[in-house]
Amino acid sequence: MIGLVLTGCGESKSTSRPKNKITWMQSSELSSMDISKMTDMISDTTLNGSNEGLLRMVKGNKLIPGVAKSYHVSKDGLTWTFNLRRSEWSNGTPVTAKDFVYSWQRTITPRTAGEFAYTFDHIKNAKAINAGKMAPSKLGAVAKGNDQLIVHLTKPQSYFKYLVSQAYFFPQSQAAVKKFGTKYGTTSQDMIYNGPFKLTGWTGTNDTWSLVKNNRYWHKDAVKLDQVKFQVEKDPSTVINQYQSNKLDVAVLSGQQVQQYRHSKQLHIRKNAQMWFMEMNQKKHPFFRNRNIRKAISLSINRKQFTKKVLQDGSTPSKGFVALGLGRRHGKEFADEAYVKAAVTNNAKKAKQLWAKGLKQTGKQSVTFTLLADDTDSGKRSAEYIQSELTKLPGFKVNVENLPFKTRLTRSSNGQFDMVLSSWTGDYPDPMTSLSNMTSHSSYNNGKWTNRQYDRLIAEAEGEDANKPQQRWQDMVKAEKVLANDEGIVPLYQAAVPQLVKPGIKGIQFFPESPEWDWSQVYKSE
Incomplete structure (x- = not known):
């Protein structure tokens, strides 16, 4: 324990690490990549890294264009019109307004049992559909061609713009859901992606997986990292050892470890x-x-x-x-x-x-x-x-x-x-x-x-x-x-979140709210 404390207080020895790759600690396993069925923060954060909705959250609770390049809200707050850019799924097929309509209908369909179905309640007919009293096709979200999505609300919802930036409002390809069937979203291979990264190496039960740069992402030139590798570590001593030996670039401390690092510039206390x-x-x-x-x-x-x-x-x-x-x-x-x-x-x-x-x-x-x-x-x-x-x-x-x-x-x-x-x-x-x-x-x-x-x-x-x-x-x-x-x-x-970050790693975006992390702007300085 004494040795651990002494090394924990010091700075890491510098060893070479791949320039465009970082290794990130997770405290728990990845649960699901099914947009309609996921419920936890790790799944949500991973989806935010590998997929994208109409709008995208950035620091300071600001929203920037995502798949939607622009949007308009009617004066009564009941009609939202989103104009989509041309973008692609990781398999090369186009992302269209129909993918959003299908995704939302799938989530609120009773047989899906999506736990986030209630977040769609303000959309016309959503409650009746979720209750099994109306067909999903009656949802007040309509695709006008491939590039425009029109959403009709039953009552104004000032924070609807934030909802469409969340993972449960992301698009889903009906063809992909049909192709993968019951395996959809249960492994990295049984999913397609439209975000900054693609998920790889996840079998559905393992403790390691990666996000690798998605070269079909519409804004790929702004993504600097080639890979974010995730490693589940639950033992505090192992976390420190992994961080000190440069096997982890970003790690979360536990208990008294925070005090050990209180004077280190590598410690960041993230209040969420x-x-x-x-x-x-x-x-x-x-x-x-x-x-x-x-x-x-x-x-x-x-x-x-x-x-x-x-x-x-x-x-x-x-x-x-x-x-x-x-x-x-x-x-x-x-x-x-x-x-x-x-x-x-x-x-x-x-x-x-x-x-x-x-x-x-x-x-x-x-x-x-x-x-x-x-x-x-x-x-x-x-x-x-x-x-x-x-x-x-x-x-x-x-x-x-x-x-x-x-x-x-x-x-x-x-x-x-x-x-x-x-x-x-x-x-x-x-x-x-x-x-x-x-x-x-x-x-x-x-x-x-x-x-x-x-x-x-x-x-x-x-x-x-x-x-x-x-x-x-x-x-x-x-x-x-x-x-x-x-x-x-x-x-x-x-x-x-008491987080240790290696020197030179910049651009980590932390959100107090969901999705908590965004790696699309992360880079390593010289």
Whole structure:
């Protein structure tokens, strides 16, 4: 350990590395490349590197042209017209407006079971199609020839421009989906690409894969890297050794390693919009439907100690479900305005009182549940800490099960858990990117918490108040407070990414929101 600390504090020995290639650490496996079915950040980020939508996100929450070279919005905000440039898939076939129409129809078709289907709700007939009440061909997205896409919304949506930059709004080739069949998006070979890079070397289960420059990309001349190689590393000691021996150019630190590198110019603390929280399966276990039980669980957790002593990576205690930085109005942060301090403050005495009351109401004297978490280093440490905090409640036995990321995701979405440590990273700079997930009909509401007042407030913010900025803001603030006071989930912390980057690697684009990373502008300086 002493040797590790000493070498960790120093700068790396310089050895030659390929000029146009970098090796990037990932903490978990790649789950899916199916645009309609992917759900996690690693898949989302990889899709953003290998594919492209109508618009493209860059630093500062700015949008630049992607496949669409220009677009126009009608005065009433209900019709969006996108004019497409001539571009190609990696197999040489043209990318057309029909590819967008097909992709969106595929995602919201019930049999696809796309978990992001709800993000299309503002498009005409999308809800009815997703409910199986209307044919997909009735979707309010129409291809006018190959080069123009016209989208009809049922109500204004100011952040629609951000949605079309996200992976779930990317185009898909119907011919490719038909060709690859059930294998589509499950390996790098069973997919075609229209972005800066192409995915190679991914079998669907391995821990290494690469993004290689796509010479058919319309803006290929701006892409400087030939390859980004990804390596999954879960052991902190291995990460340091790999970085020090130049087998990793970019790596993420864990725990005390951050302090070891605090004076190094290679350390970058990236504050993102990823919120970690605990979900309780209220559908499977009526016990968790008791509000006093949920509040007792939340009040049992010391979030300051958790972030400072356990995580030690720059993460900060949650103020609520919506991350800091996802919304600001009249100089006020949404997370600050919707803050319910009592809902996220450690209070062991009150927690035990509420717990005793909840046990009596549910007719229980003791309970045993299992907490699911990722098998990463931070996942293991987080689960152990939460376990130690919750078992302070009399009669509460908590078992821990750490699973591979992909398995944990599947178990979560299928409701195969008692309690689970989950995360969500906002897709666009608006509180609704998180708040919409907790409605009773959302596929991302894994714990199946329901609250009619919450649903009504979100419906108003997305409907009658959509064009009334101040009222919409208040609807969302009230909704967040309803969620906090009812402890629908247990907010834990807002994550940070303590990243080591080798000298000379420039142009990394980091987004607090999804897709988090963009490698299209990365280069190596001399």
